[in-house]
Amino acid sequence: xxxxxxxxxDVNVSFLKFRKIxxxxxxxxxxxxxxxxxxxxxxxxxxxxxxxxxxxxxxxPADINALRDNLGxxxxxxxxxxxxxxxxxxxxxxxxxxxxxxxxxAALAAVTEALGEDVTxxxxxxxxxxxxxxxxxxxxxxxxxxxxLIMVYIWIRFEWQFAIASVAALLHDVLITIGFFVITGVxxxxxxLAAVLTVAxxxxxxxxxxxxxxREYLRKFRKMxxxxxxxLSINSTLARTTMTSFTTLLALIALFVFGGEAIRGFTxxxxxxxxxGTYSSICVASPLLVVLRLKRKIPExxxxxxxxx
Amino acid sequence: xxxFTKLKATLVLLVCALGVLYAAPNFLPxxxxxxESSYLPGKQINLGLDLRGGSHMLLEVDTDSVLRERxxxxxxxxxxxxxxxxIRNRPREATANGAEITILRPDDVEKARxxxxxxxxxxxxxxxxxxxxxxxxxxxxxxxxDRAIAQSLEVVRRRVDELGTTEPSIQRQGExxxxxxxxxxxxxxxxxxxLGRTAKMNFHLVNNEKTAAEARATGxxxxxxxxxxxxxxxxxxxxxxxxxxxxxGDNLVDSQPTFSDGRPVVSFRFDAxxxxxxxxxxxxxxxxxxxxxxxxxxxxxxxxxEPILGGNGIITGQFSVQEANDLSLLLxxxxxxxxxxxxxxxxxxxxxGQDSVEAGEFAAVLGLVFVIAFMVISYGRFGVYAxxxxxxxxxxxxxxxxxxxxxLTLPGIAGIVLTVxxxxxxxxxxxxxxxxxxxxxxxxxxxxxAGYRSAMSTILDANITTLIAALVLFSFGSGxxxxxxxxxxxxxxxxxxxxxxxxxxxxxxxxxxSRPTELVI
Numbered sequence: 001x002x003x004x005x006x007x008x009x010d011v012n013v014s015f016l017k018f019r020k021i022x023x024x025x026x027x028x029x030x031x032x033x034x035x036x037x038x039x040x041x042x043x044x045x046x047x048x049x050x051x052x053x054x055x056x057x058x059x060x061p062a063d064i065n066a067l068r069d070n071l072g073x074x075x076x077x078x079x080x081x082x083x084x085x086x087x088x089x090x091x092x093x094x095x096x097x098x099x100x101x102x103x104x105x106a107a108l109a110a111v112t113e114a115l116g117e118d119v120t121x122x123x124x125x126x127x128x129x130x131x132x133x134x135x136x137x138x139x140x141x142x143x144x145x146x147x148x149l150i151m152v153y154i155w156i157r158f159e160w161q162f163a164i165a166s167v168a169a170l171l172h173d174v175l176i177t178i179g180f181f182v183i184t185g186v187x188x189x190x191x192x193l194a195a196v197l198t199v200a201x202x203x204x205x206x207x208x209x210x211x212x213x214x215r216e217y218l219r220k221f222r223k224m225x226x227x228x229x230x231x232l233s234i235n236s237t238l239a240r241t242t243m244t245s246f247t248t249l250l251a252l253i254a255l256f257v258f259g260g261e262a263i264r265g266f267t268x269x270x271x272x273x274x275x276x277g278t279y280s281s282i283c284v285a286s287p288l289l290v291v292l293r294l295k296r297k298i299p300e301x302x303x304x305x306x307x308x309x
Numbered sequence: 310x311x312x313f314t315k316l317k318a319t320l321v322l323l324v325c326a327l328g329v330l331y332a333a334p335n336f337l338p339x340x341x342x343x344x345e346s347s348y349l350p351g352k353q354i355n356l357g358l359d360l361r362g363g364s365h366m367l368l369e370v371d372t373d374s375v376l377r378e379r380x381x382x383x384x385x386x387x388x389x390x391x392x393x394x395x396i397r398n399r400p401r402e403a404t405a406n407g408a409e410i411t412i413l414r415p416d417d418v419e420k421a422r423x424x425x426x427x428x429x430x431x432x433x434x435x436x437x438x439x440x441x442x443x444x445x446x447x448x449x450x451x452x453x454x455d456r457a458i459a460q461s462l463e464v465v466r467r468r469v470d471e472l473g474t475t476e477p478s479i480q481r482q483g484e485x486x487x488x489x490x491x492x493x494x495x496x497x498x499x500x501x502x503x504l505g506r507t508a509k510m511n512f513h514l515v516n517n518e519k520t521a522a523e524a525r526a527t528g529x530x531x532x533x534x535x536x537x538x539x540x541x542x543x544x545x546x547x548x549x550x551x552x553x554x555x556x557x558g559d560n561l562v563d564s565q566p567t568f569s570d571g572r573p574v575v576s577f578r579f580d581a582x583x584x585x586x587x588x589x590x591x592x593x594x595x596x597x598x599x600x601x602x603x604x605x606x607x608x609x610x611x612x613x614x615e616p617i618l619g620g621n622g623i624i625t626g627q628f629s630v631q632e633a634n635d636l637s638l639l640l641x642x643x644x645x646x647x648x649x650x651x652x653x654x655x656x657x658x659x660x661x662g663q664d665s666v667e668a669g670e671f672a673a674v675l676g677l678v679f680v681i682a683f684m685v686i687s688y689g690r691f692g693v694y695a696x697x698x699x700x701x702x703x704x705x706x707x708x709x710x711x712x713x714x715x716x717l718t719l720p721g722i723a724g725i726v727l728t729v730x731x732x733x734x735x736x737x738x739x740x741x742x743x744x745x746x747x748x749x750x751x752x753x754x755x756x757x758x759a760g761y762r763s764a765m766s767t768i769l770d771a772n773i774t775t776l777i778a779a780l781v782l783f784s785f786g787s788g789x790x791x792x793x794x795x796x797x798x799x800x801x802x803x804x805x806x807x808x809x810x811x812x813x814x815x816x817x818x819x820x821x822x823s824r825p826t827e828l829v830i
Binding site for chain 2 (some may be wrong): 002003006009055101105122124125126127131141146149153190191194197205206209212216236244246247249250255258259260266270
């Protein structure tokens with residue numbers, strides 16, 4: 001049996017020819033994400049906003065309306081009640097209560113009491129205002145720090161143009177993934193933030209593979225025009241790029257469908273981010289090198305071996 | 310790249326064997342595990358609270374109140390000395406920022422400052438004009454806070470131990486926070502109830518000159534205060550009581566829930582000193598009310614009918630059985646040095662944890678089957694090698710996690726699933742490169758060799774960048790996120806081993822044995 005080749009061996013697509021289209025598409029997506037982020041905003045979960053979350057299991061299908069009446073009458077502000085995966089599984093979320101941590105505690109007690117003995121509490125979470133804002137801050141710094149460290153690493157391993165292009169692609173992926181959350185309104189919590197950071201790691205991984213090849217070809221094909229060389233590099237690595245994304249997506253889709261409701265938002269972020277990351281490493285990162293005027297270093301006789309190291 | 314020395318090959322196989330050995334306990338029922346004394350490893354992966362069920366609480370000790378109390382006492386001490394020197398002064402409201410006293414005659418300020426300066430070691434003097442402010446210096450401050458936290462940890466531990474759960478973990482975090490993790494707890498509200506209270510209990514005499522209502526109208530008699538009633542069921546909303554503590558809860562040695570006249574009450578026993586004081590007070594104040602004050606509220610104020618000697622007594626109040634149980638537990642475990650607040654709580658019931666484990670396992674196995682099948686379809690024989698390496702990689706992840714006793718959380722399972730997808734990446738890189746080299750007309754052995762050689766730096770670069778993200782996640786992360794970062798980081802490292810060494814060893818052995826004349830890839 002002949003093994004399957006996802007990408008034909010003689011693939012030769014001129015990605016650089018379409019680069020203007022990619023730039024425009026990416027720019028639109030990034031600007032839309034940022035714009036929506038500041039106007040509509042993320043649907044922050046209680047991890048970042050503070051508040052209360054209770055997941056309950058009822059005997060038989062849950063009567064959402066009755067629950068809403070019951071909990072709405074407690075005077076605890078907005079109560080969000082939704083089915084969670086199964087008809088007898090309900091997720092209740094309360095906004096952060098006015099006042100300090102004590103007020104949150106009292107609200108949680110009131111909710112548990114109002115729910116009574118008939119339901120099983122499967123999970124309860126309470127995040128006070130203090131912890132919420134701390135997590136937000138720490139989350140922001142973790143994104144910034146990992147972006148910075150990755151850029152430093154690329155800078156050490158490659159020319160500066162590569163470092164900038166890879167971080168641009170990385171920001172592109174992170175921003176659009178966040179945009180995805182803004183647009184879909186899927187809740188953004190600690191787990192989804194972790195997913196965004198993983199997307200960052202994955203995206204850079206994908207980009208680095210292409211960049212490695214560009215570096216190699218820069219030494220190998222001394223006479224080739226840079227755009228042609230970039231195209232050749234992208235095409236040579238295209239099989240690997242798609243293959244890896246595909247296997248990763250296979251595993252993630254299994255997790256998305258069968259992994260349970262609790263990590264669905266998390267896997268959704270990963271799946272979306274990996275698709276975007278694959279697109280950006282093919283269509284955005286490498287073409288950007290042209291914009292950044294990547295040049296060959298003239299004297300490099302002694303570096304010839306390094307590409308194979 | 311295709312040549313392995315005997316030593317190297319043995320090492321690779323040895324790592325794999327150790328991996329299997331250390332991962333094995335996770336597949337055995339817990340009853341059959343080797344015990345501590347055995348030479349065989351018997352550690353299973355530590356499941357996080359989100360998978361095994363349990364409660365996580367982040368508490369903050371109100372260190373300001375400790376300071377306030379200490380500065381209040383310090384101000385008192387200084388004022389006593391000032392009075393001895395006939396220096397007229399006025400106290401300021403106690404704050405956490407220092408002991409503050411106002412000196413009334415400007416002439417006295419110099420002398421007063423001198424007294425305040427020497428009142429207690431490790432303090433600093435400030436304040437302007439006729440105000441004197443004494444604060445603790447860095448050393449004393451730190452010691453004060455550390456002691457308060459250590460005491461709080463101890464009290465929290467005693468309280469949690471009373472719940473009778475296994476392996477609770479209680480740790481200090483940062484300057485003034487405490488993390489409590491209690492696995493397998495069915496009812497977090499109980500934990501909440503016993504951790505949320507300071508449980509400072511004192512006995513005060515009820516003032517017999519006025520009632521609280523009269524005092525509100527005509528002014529408080531000196532040395533008294535008004536405290537609310539804990540329960541308004543008996544019709545009394547407030548009590549006027551003497552400020553002076555007649556017996557403190559620190560003297561309690563035991564407390565038990567019991568019944569009196571068919572109602573739940575709490576019995577207590579004092580130590581020798583407390584018992585003597587209690588006997589003395591109750592002998593001298595027959596007919597007066599004795600207020601039992603818990604955390605600033607009067608639980609009850611029974612009238613003293615006869616001397617209570619022997620140091621035993623009961624507290625009556627409007628208790629439910631549960632409340633009586635909790636109160637006696639709190640009194641046994643002792644009072645916190647300062648109030649605590651619950652900043653964060655995450656509790657997962659045992660049912661949900663079990664469901665999550667099952668769903669995660671199923672998804673992981675399914676994803677694995679997809680990837681394994683796809684690799685074989687894509688790369689034939691080499692795909693099979695990559696799949697063996699992939700399975701080995703999973704075993705190594707389990708083994709490393711068992712050895713390190715790292716915690717597996719729900720996002721951690723996702724991290725493992727993600728590594729399944731990414732672990733084949735290194736192999737994909739190499740195989741694709743071999744395909745290319747073959748197309749460029751290299752011989753089989755040459756192509757495989759070149760494939761590995763050229764892909765190596767890419768594999769390193771690609772994995773190190775992902776590792777950076779994982780490490781940042783680990784250092785920032787709280788609980789579940791840390792679990793994700795751990796499995797991701799371990800998975801990246803083991804996948805590099807399994808892809809670079811193990812697959813290569815298999816391919817090298819195959820090439821050597823069968824001297825292939827054709828390479829289907």
